[in-house]
Amino acid sequence: MNREDREKLTQIGAQFCIPGRFQDGHRIKIGHINETFAATYDDGGRPFRVIHQTINTQVFREPVGLMSNVVRVTEHLRRKLQAQGVDQLDRRALQVIPTREGPPYHVDASGRYWRTFVFVDDVRSYDAVESPRQAYQAGHAFGQFQSLLSDLPAGELATTIPDFHHTPKRFERLLQAIESDEFHRCDLARQEIDFALGMKSLVSALVDAEARGEVPVRVTHNDTKFNNVMLDGHTGEAMCVVDLDTVMPGLVLYDFGDMVRTTTSRTAEDEQFLERVELELPMFEALVRGYLEATRSFLMPAERRLLVLSGKLITFTIGIRFLTDYLEGDAYFRIHREQHNLDRCRKQFKLIASMNEREEAMQEAVARFS
Numbered sequence: 001m002n003r004e005d006r007e008k009l010t011q012i013g014a015q016f017c018i019p020g021r022f023q024d025g026h027r028i029k030i031g032h033i034n035e036t037f038a039a040t041y042d043d044g045g046r047p048f049r050v051i052h053q054t055i056n057t058q059v060f061r062e063p064v065g066l067m068s069n070v071v072r073v074t075e076h077l078r079r080k081l082q083a084q085g086v087d088q089l090d091r092r093a094l095q096v097i098p099t100r101e102g103p104p105y106h107v108d109a110s111g112r113y114w115r116t117f118v119f120v121d122d123v124r125s126y127d128a129v130e131s132p133r134q135a136y137q138a139g140h141a142f143g144q145f146q147s148l149l150s151d152l153p154a155g156e157l158a159t160t161i162p163d164f165h166h167t168p169k170r171f172e173r174l175l176q177a178i179e180s181d182e183f184h185r186c187d188l189a190r191q192e193i194d195f196a197l198g199m200k201s202l203v204s205a206l207v208d209a210e211a212r213g214e215v216p217v218r219v220t221h222n223d224t225k226f227n228n229v230m231l232d233g234h235t236g237e238a239m240c241v242v243d244l245d246t247v248m249p250g251l252v253l254y255d256f257g258d259m260v261r262t263t264t265s266r267t268a269e270d271e272q273f274l275e276r277v278e279l280e281l282p283m284f285e286a287l288v289r290g291y292l293e294a295t296r297s298f299l300m301p302a303e304r305r306l307l308v309l310s311g312k313l314i315t316f317t318i319g320i321r322f323l324t325d326y327l328e329g330d331a332y333f334r335i336h337r338e339q340h341n342l343d344r345c346r347k348q349f350k351l352i353a354s355m356n357e358r359e360e361a362m363q364e365a366v367a368r369f370s
């Protein structure tokens with residue numbers, strides 16, 4: 001690593017209760033959202049590894065509430081896993097390392113928020129799912145995450161991003177973007193706009209179910225993309241889930257829906273060859289089997305009934321967010337080519353069309369593994 005990064009990391013690391021002396025570090029990735037570094041400390045001859053990560057305060061405007069959620073949740077997970085007597089406890093739930101002053105975050109001279117986790121050894125994540133076995137692991141890992149947290153009252157967590165999954169509000173915003181057509185792109189996206197408008201009746205399905213009290217608000221992850229599951233480097237078993245910034249009160253259906261979106265097709269989020277994009281039934285079956293096995297102790301029939309719909313609805317919600325951003329001139333999602341957001345939208349909508357075709361088989365799979 002260059003001298004500047006090294007100095008920065010040494011300086012940041014010194015703020016946290018890390019045993020030993022700073023030895024080395026490297027940048028893991030500049031994520032969509034966070035900047036992540038790994039660092040190794042020499043703890044009396046033994047290596048101690050940590051993750052230092054910034055919080056994107058443009059997106060997460062309540063970093064203090066966010067970190068208090070993360071601490072609450074990781075401590076709860078650890079206590080529960082410990083009581084179950086699992087092996088390799090340190091690899092099965094993230095652990096926050098507090099600062100020497102106490103708080104679980106450090107604000108640097110330029111106002112950036114940093115936090116530190118114990119490094120989880122010998123795990124890796126994948127951007128796209130490769131096999132039903134992996135899909136099973138993802139369903140099981142996020143299901144277990146929800147299950148372990150099912151006795152933590154949702155009201156004890158801060159809602160760090162209000163209306164995060166509020167599809168009707170997202171839809172409203174799309175209608176406004178179509179109406180103003182500031183960048184004169186509506187013509188180029190006519191098919192996608194028509195598809196979106198045709199789904200209007202689905203838009204409020206989950207918020208209505210919540211408002212009617214049919215499905216409860218629980219502690220949920222809210223960013224259940226496949227690449228947030230860490231799989232053991234040798235066995236492929238899911239060890240833990242990461243990216244806890246969006247942990248807050250929510251519906252388990254939002255979590256499951258985003259798993260369906262990201263873990264049933266071996267294609268990237270912005271796949272351009274749409275003929276490759278489909279809901280692959282063996283992936284879905286494995287995903288739902290893993291999820292239902294892990295959530296058996298708490299999931300209610302009303303929640304189970306909405307699982308298939310949630311896949312469609314979350315894929316739709318993300319799809320219209322990409323479409324809206326395209327119409328609004330690509331202000332939110334970073335693009336790497338022209339029409340990138342339109343491509344992303346098309347991928348989501350193609351996946352929905354495929355779900356429509358396979359709906360019966362998907363329902364049948366839910367029934368089979370329930």
Ligand SMILES: Nc1ncnc2c1ncn2[C@@H]1O[C@H](COP(=O)(O)OP(=O)(O)O)[C@@H](O)[C@H]1O
Nearest residue numbers: 031032033034036051117118119120125242243
């Ligand atoms: N505690 C950890 N141990 C090992 N690797 C980690 C840990 N936390 C994060 N990572 C790695 O850093 C990557 C980015 O972290 P993540 O929290 O998912 O942020 P982003 O918002 O950038 O996706 C993860 O995909 C994972 O590879």
Ligand SMILES: [Mg+2]
Nearest residue numbers: 227228242243
């Ligand atoms: Mg991530």
